[in-house]
Amino acid sequence: MASVREIKRRIKSVKNIAQVTRAMQMVAASKMRRAQEQALASRPYAAKAWEILLHLSSQYGAVDLLHPLLRQREQVNHVAIIMVTSDKGLAGAYNGNMIRKVSRFMRQNNVEDASLITVGRKGRDFMVRYGRKVVAEFTDLPAQPTLLDSLPIARIALDGFLTGEFDEVYLAYTDFINTLTQEPVVRMLLPIKPGNIESKVMSEYLGQETTMVKADYIYEPNAETLLDTLLPRFTELQIYQALVEAFASEHSARMVAMRNATENAKELIGDLTLSYNKARQEAITKEMLDIAGGAEALAQA
């Protein structure tokens, strides 16, 4: 059994760890709350943008021919994936789940040569290590991203799609469902398919509210120009929302991971305290035996 002093030292170090993980848990919790609020705040805008998009595209029969961003390519040769992970680790299985999801997606759809646009250091590191084609990377995004932060990402996706470099662009991020559940998802970003509301959350939100009457609208300047400005905007918005959702997921994953770490540390402290007391007791007993033995020897002499 380890010496008393050694156990004491270990207890101290585990206590320190518990303190650190508890602090990280608190930080993650407050960041998560903010990120969650941000995710909610973008929904009214997104819902209205969807409505306008649906309305504009319903004015025409063949949506496909309306705008290049709506057009499905007959043959899909090259695919791009925007993958959102975190810069920092210590977030439980958060990054691992995302990476696994994307890897499986690439394998199943036979697009292992897909161009990757990575957000966050963890995803980039993994993909670079495995020799995947990382065409762009974004790291060190601010804790509360603004729409401005999503613009460069959207630019790459839009330019690549319009020049024909990519035939399809997917968006992979972690959907925030609640504090305990986050779900990695891969969904199509481009071409845009109106009427195909893939986001679970968005469809729930949209269901309640459809104020857009089937009235005849005056378009200024005209429907085509409006669509032309709306569609890229819409792509930016989707990326922004993905970022915010992913951030909320990251922080809640980290919070849960750190809470577990703190609990484990506490358990360890309990075990160690027990061994410490045992060792102490043992030392005392041994000493007493020595004394008793010594006294006995003296008495017999």
Place this chain on the structure above:
Amino acid sequence: MATLRLEVITVERKLIDEEVNMVVAPGSEGVLGILPRHAALLTALTYGELVVKRDGQPDEFLAISGGFMEVQPGHVVVLADAAERAEEIDLERAEAARKRAEELLAQAKKSDVDFTRIEASLRRSLTRLKVGRRRAEKRFAPQRSDYERMQ
């Protein structure tokens, strides 16, 4: 007097959701004044100021940089790329941004890819300055801005 419901929404927040008497917005084809019972309209917006008029109250000014506006007879929704209340605009920062943009613009070539971007940021800062100065003109005490309340 008849009212219409005005909503001003950006990606990051909802700035306004209330009954007002008139809205003046910077449409892409020119400035539009919207009164209650306006015909249904869908328009793009450009950089400029959005004026909100309410009975018996001073006009409220917002700096808008691009977006969309949907008008229904009793309801106006403004989807703005970015929007700020006059009270929230930091005039010094806006002025610094204008100077910077002007300098960059002087250097950039017309053909430059950045040219349009810089021009846009110049227009944005000019709008913010214009709207921000509105506040200085007002004689009553400015309202506490959303931003301060959030702190």
